[in-house]
Amino acid sequence: MMDSGIAGASDLLRQAREIFRHDAVALAVVEELEGRLEGPLRVAVAGMVKAGKSTLLNAIIGEEIAPTDAGECTRIVTWYRYGHTPRITLHPVIGEPLALPVTREDGRLVFSLGDVRPEDVERLVVDWPATSLRELTLIDTPGIASLSQDVSGRSAEFLLPEDAPMAADAVIYLMRHLHASDVRFLESFKDTAAGQSGTVNALAVLSRADEIGAGRIDSLISAAVIADRYSRDQNLRPLALGVVPVAGLLAQSSRAMRQTDFEAMKVLALMDRNQRERLMLSADLFVRASEPAGLTPEAKAFLVQRFGLFGIRLGVALIRGGISNPTELAHELARRSGLGQLLQNIASLFQTRADALKTRAAVVGLEALLRGSPRDTVLPLEAGLERLQAGAHEFRELKLLGTLRTTGLSLTPELSAEAEQLVGGHGSTPQLRLGLDPGATPEQISEAARNAFNRWRLIAENPLTEPAALDACRVVLRSCEGMLAAIPAVR
Structure with missing residues (x-):
C-alpha cells in the first residue's frame, strides 16, 4: 500500500555504484548497503x-x-x-x-x-x-x-x-x-x-x-x-x-520441550498438593528434598535450570488441568510465557514495515557517504535522495509516528491516538491500523478505511486546524487511501 521507497533506494544505489566505480572504499559501502536492502530485516x-x-x-x-x-x-x-x-x-x-x-x-x-x-x-x-x-x-x-x-x-x-x-x-x-x-x-x-x-x-x-x-x-x-x-x-x-x-527462561525451554521434561512434571503433578507446595518454597529445597520418589536430585536440578520454579509450577498446573502430552504442554507454556x-x-x-526500515538505513548510509565526497560529483545523488525522502510515504509515516510520540501535535488525545494507529503505530497491516479483528473481510476493511478517510478529511478541511496538524492529516489521509487502494489484494 506504500510508495515504493525501497525501489527508489535501489535505483540510487545503482547510480552510486556508477559514480564511485573507481573508488574501492566507497564501492564497498555501496555493496554493503545493497546487501542490506536485499537481505532480511x-x-x-x-x-x-x-x-x-x-x-x-x-x-x-x-x-x-x-x-x-x-x-x-x-x-x-x-x-x-x-x-x-x-x-x-x-x-x-x-x-x-x-x-x-x-x-x-x-x-x-x-x-x-x-x-x-x-x-x-x-x-x-x-x-x-x-x-x-x-x-x-x-x-x-x-x-x-x-x-x-x-x-x-x-x-x-x-x-x-x-x-x-x-x-x-x-x-x-x-x-x-x-x-x-x-x-x-x-x-x-x-x-x-x-x-x-x-x-x-x-x-x-x-x-x-x-x-x-x-x-x-x-x-x-x-x-x-x-x-x-x-x-x-x-x-x-x-x-x-x-x-x-x-x-524468557520458560519461553526458551518450552520451545525445546523434551519428553523427559514432561514426564518429570507429570510425577510432580501426582503428588499431594500441600506436600508439593512445601517442596517448592525454594529451588534449593526442591532439589535437596528426597521426594518425590520418582525424581532424582539431578533430574530436579535439571528441571529448575531449564524452567525455573515458575515454569515447573505452571507446567504441573496445566498437567493437572488436563494436558496429557509434551507437544500440547509446550505450546501452552510458550503462549503463557509471553513469547x-x-x-x-x-x-x-x-x-x-521491513522495507521502510531497510530503506531508511540505505538513505542514512548514502548520506554519510556523500558527505565525504566532492559535491559536484554527487549532486545527482543528493537530488535523488531529497526526492526519495520527500515522496516516500513510509518515511512520512515514520516521521509522524515519531512526532506523535514525542513533541505531539495540536490534536485532541483521542485524535492523536487514532492518527498513531492509522499510520502503523500498532502494526502495519490494514486490520491493525483500523482496529479490526485479524480475520476482517475486505468489505469490512474498505468500510472502516473509508470512514476513517472521511473523518480525517473533515479535520483537514476545518479552518481552525493548525498547519502542523494539517500536515499530519495529509499523511493520515494518504495512509487511508493506500489501504483502500490495496483492498483487492487483501486476503
Whole structure:
C-alpha cells in the first residue's frame, strides 16, 4: 500500500555504484548497503547485563544456539542468520574471517574461540537452518553498563554509531525494571544518525517477568500490569513502541520441550498438593528434598535450570488441568510465557514495515557517504535522495509516528491516538491500523478505511486546524487511501 521507497533506494544505489566505480572504499559501502536492502530485516537484542538477552534470543529462534552462560562469547556481538547448513564464522578486528567448529553438548550449540581473545573479535556470525531466521536476522549484543568498559563500549559502538546507519534496523530492548539507565540508552539510540527521521523503532521487553511475582503462578499477570504502566510512562513512551512482559527462561525451554521434561512434571503433578507446595518454597529445597520418589536430585536440578520454579509450577498446573502430552504442554507454556505476544509485536511493528526500515538505513548510509565526497560529483545523488525522502510515504509515516510520540501535535488525545494507529503505530497491516479483528473481510476493511478517510478529511478541511496538524492529516489521509487502494489484494 506504500510508495515504493525501497525501489527508489535501489535505483540510487545503482547510480552510486556508477559514480564511485573507481573508488574501492566507497564501492564497498555501496555493496554493503545493497546487501542490506536485499537481505532480511536486522533486529538487535540489547539490554543491561543479566537482562536475559541470549535466553530470549533462543526463544525467538526456537532453538538453543545462543550461549546463555557468562562465558567469553557473551562479550562479543553475535549475528544469527539463516543458512542451509550450520556454520560459525569469527570475524577478527584484524585479519581474515575464521571458521569455528560447530559442536553441540546436551542439545545446545557450544562456542569456542580457541586461542583468539574476545577483545580481538569484531563479531561472530552464526548461520543456522532455523525457519524463524529466514526473514529476520537477530543480533545479540554484550550487556550495556557492564563492569567491563570494553564490553559495554562494544555495544555502544555497534548500537550507537556517530555518523552511519546502525547495523540493525530495529532494537528489542530488555529491562528487568525501568531504570534511568534504560531511558538514557533508548534516548541515545533514537538520537543516532539512523534515527534522524524521527522514527521510533525500539520495542521494550520486561524480561524475566516471572521473577516479578517471586515465581508465583500468577507472576505474569502482575508483570502485565507493570508493563502496561511502563508503556504509558512519559519518559519511555517517546522511545519505544510498547512494552511486552516475557518469562524468557520458560519461553526458551518450552520451545525445546523434551519428553523427559514432561514426564518429570507429570510425577510432580501426582503428588499431594500441600506436600508439593512445601517442596517448592525454594529451588534449593526442591532439589535437596528426597521426594518425590520418582525424581532424582539431578533430574530436579535439571528441571529448575531449564524452567525455573515458575515454569515447573505452571507446567504441573496445566498437567493437572488436563494436558496429557509434551507437544500440547509446550505450546501452552510458550503462549503463557509471553513469547507469542512478543513474536506478534515483532511481526506487526517491525516485519510489516521491513522495507521502510531497510530503506531508511540505505538513505542514512548514502548520506554519510556523500558527505565525504566532492559535491559536484554527487549532486545527482543528493537530488535523488531529497526526492526519495520527500515522496516516500513510509518515511512520512515514520516521521509522524515519531512526532506523535514525542513533541505531539495540536490534536485532541483521542485524535492523536487514532492518527498513531492509522499510520502503523500498532502494526502495519490494514486490520491493525483500523482496529479490526485479524480475520476482517475486505468489505469490512474498505468500510472502516473509508470512514476513517472521511473523518480525517473533515479535520483537514476545518479552518481552525493548525498547519502542523494539517500536515499530519495529509499523511493520515494518504495512509487511508493506500489501504483502500490495496483492498483487492487483501486476503
